[in-house]
Amino acid sequence: MQGEPLTITEKGRAFDITDSKGRTARITIADVLQSNGVIHVINKVLMS
Secondary structure (H helix, E strand, O other), X not given: OOOOOOEEEEEOOEEEEEOOOXXXXXXXXXXXXXXXXXXXXXXXXXXX
16 A cells, blocks of 8 residues: 555444545455465455
8 A cells, every 4th residue: 555544444343444545445354374474355456
């Protein structure tokens, strides 16, 4: 996101990520362990 802020909000048991332009994506799969860390899968592409 090239330094732009992201806001994470909780809606019930789901979490939404909102970028600085107001676009929102939902975390669909959390805590996926990878060889170099942990990722979270979201349902949209957020671009700066």
